[in-house]
Amino acid sequence: MSDAEIIQGLQKDLGGKALELTNPEPRRIFLKVAPADLVAAAALLRDRYDCAHLSTISGVDRGDVFEILYHFAGPAAVISVRTEVAKAAPHLATICPVIPGAILYERELQDMFGLVIDGIPDARPLITPDDWPAGNYPLRKDWKYERPEERIPGGKS
Amino acid sequence: MLTKLTRWSRIKSPWILHLNSGACNACDIEVVAALTPRFDVERLGVLLKATPRHADVIVATGPVTRQMKDRIIRIYDQVPDPKFVIAVGACAMSGCVYRGAYNIMGGIDQVIPVNVYVPGCPARPDAILDAVVKLLGTL
Numbered sequence: 221m222s223d224a225e226i227i228q229g230l231q232k233d234l235g236g237k238a239l240e241l242t243n244p245e246p247r248r249i250f251l252k253v254a255p256a257d258l259v260a261a262a263a264l265l266r267d268r269y270d271c272a273h274l275s276t277i278s279g280v281d282r283g284d285v286f287e288i289l290y291h292f293a294g295p296a297a298v299i300s301v302r303t304e305v306a307k308a309a310p311h312l313a314t315i316c317p318v319i320p321g322a323i324l325y326e327r328e329l330q331d332m333f334g335l336v337i338d339g340i341p342d343a344r345p346l347i348t349p350d351d352w353p354a355g356n357y358p359l360r361k362d363w364k365y366e367r368p369e370e371r372i373p374g375g376k377s
Numbered sequence: 378m379l380t381k382l383t384r385w386s387r388i389k390s391p392w393i394l395h396l397n398s399g400a401c402n403a404c405d406i407e408v409v410a411a412l413t414p415r416f417d418v419e420r421l422g423v424l425l426k427a428t429p430r431h432a433d434v435i436v437a438t439g440p441v442t443r444q445m446k447d448r449i450i451r452i453y454d455q456v457p458d459p460k461f462v463i464a465v466g467a468c469a470m471s472g473c474v475y476r477g478a479y480n481i482m483g484g485i486d487q488v489i490p491v492n493v494y495v496p497g498c499p500a501r502p503d504a505i506l507d508a509v510v511k512l513l514g515t516l
Binding site for chain 1: 442443444476477479480482483486487490491
């Protein structure tokens, strides 16, 4: 399947749900959907386009919104589904019913961005330390880390 | 007589515990390389021990992560006195490239007292060996 065929197919299958379809490089397709259509898009990619492998989910803090990208690797192309969530109400539906392995990435999103993944089967923190204070999300741009003061054994010279 | 004997036994058999508190594994490979027959540390009485309760020297690699902090203190407390700590590699000395990351406390010396620092990224096996010998020289 060529890039043009995939784009045409996605346009046909998703209709108005596909807000934006770009193909910046060969074998690389970006599809933008609304957060509500995310699960449907993931199911479509898995069933129709052979993209059962979710490589990773990445997140970008863009000021007022979080841009979340789901990178699906298929035999013909890597299809990245991007969606935007408002920072004021950071809720996103889980795609675990479609791709069970997504849970690790979704837990990481919760840890690092403070997103709330609705319906996630296991919402425990994944990568932050056990004694991590609540409400601190390291990958948010407005989060400032204060390094504990460094002890220099023997004093500074 | 007895102090002489204990001193002799301490110098002749420094059993080590290899502790990785968040290293990238490069220093760990060098520590393992230092323990191979090529360098033959057993002629100096150095034995790798799997438990802190048998060890005299902690060979620590890597920066201290926030998750490991309490565990490192626990491991240090389990080592019988007298105990010594060798910080192997740039990360164990200062945190190096991980310095300032949200989950890094800094070098090993932020958590437990360190006797010898071995620079290098990763430290060479002969440098690690030299550190052990220098540590024994101070006894």
